[in-house]
């Protein structure tokens with residue numbers, strides 16, 4: 001089905017941050033499979049884990065014990081401060097699990113129609129519940145009736161959240177991204193997550209963080225909430241967790257972590273030995289190569305180089321990000337910029353209409369980081385020049 005408007009290229013092979021198309025041309029990849037390929041393409045240790053596990057056991061189902069799944073749950077819990085885990089195959093599914101936990105939690109409190117507070121600009125996925133939680137009309141349009149039970153407030157606005165608490169007695173949880181990805185790399189005010197935590201504690205709400213894009217070292221911490229002194233009740237992961245092997249996770253602690261019981265939720269594929277083995281290898285490499293430190297260093301390096309090359313240029317509205325999650329907001333729509341970059345053998349993503357989004361692999365070296373900045377800046381500045389000419 002034509003669910004995607006694709007660029008006119010197909011890749012045959014990759015290594016690190018580099019890709020080769022069917023004709024053998026080489027590209028520099030600053031998209032990383034949309035924050036999935038944190039370890040770059042064709043990482044040898046991931047290949048080895050995948051092949052070795054495929055030769056032993058790929059799948060048995062959740063009807064039986066799965067030691068690799070238990071090991072992955074403990075590793076993720078130790079890294080995040082969560083206590084229990086449910087495994088699935090995507091970010092949307094992980095958020096579905098979080099929303100179901102919130103509903104069970106609400107019913108347990110005697111609330112018949114529990115409400116989850118969500119954010120303007122949020123992106124949580126494409127299933128019916130997650131697109132209903134998403135704060136983007138284009139993603140919802142045509143799929144009405146939406147799933148009820150969501151209340152929307154502005155992002156990075158604690159006063160609005162407190163007012164929602166006063167207004168809605170049936171609210172039981174808040175679901176948000178620590179940094180909004182699809183909305184254009186929107187970094188909230190400092191202290192925002194701690195503030196959200198305080199409101200949740202006051203109200204007895206679950207604080208549920210969607211770390212599908214921000215998690216797994218991307219922003220310079222294992223999980224983005226770790227930049228602040230706070231701990232959510234529920235956290236969802238996917239994207240980089242499998243480096244391309246589909247896997248998602250919903251982690252929880254306290255009451256939220258115990259509320260799912262046999263029969264309340266499930267997944268045929270979720271948490272199978274193959275996916276869990278790969279995710280364990282991802283964590284091992286991230287730890288061994290100190291990729292969260294690297295993401296922080298590289299992010300600083302790239303942001304300051306971007307600012308040197310582009311700040312103050314006419315048409316450049318903002319340069320922002322955290323770790324290797326970087327957005328360059330332009331004053332005009334720039335959907336065409338991805339195709340222009342492709343012509344220069346460079347992969348970038350455009351989101352929210354006017355934000356060039358960069359999510360490169362965390363394994364790039366300093367030279368590759370500089371190359372991304374130089375080449376992206378070139379493309380952005382030529383785009384701006386070209387579009388100014390077009391509009392005259």
Ligand SMILES: *Cc1c(COP(=O)(O)O)cnc(C)c1O
Pocket residue numbers: 089090091092093095123124125126177181182210211212213214238239
């Ligand atoms: C990508 C993304 C999702 C959806 O993940 P899928 O695997 O495409 O279902 C959900 N939340 C956030 C923050 C994302 O970036």
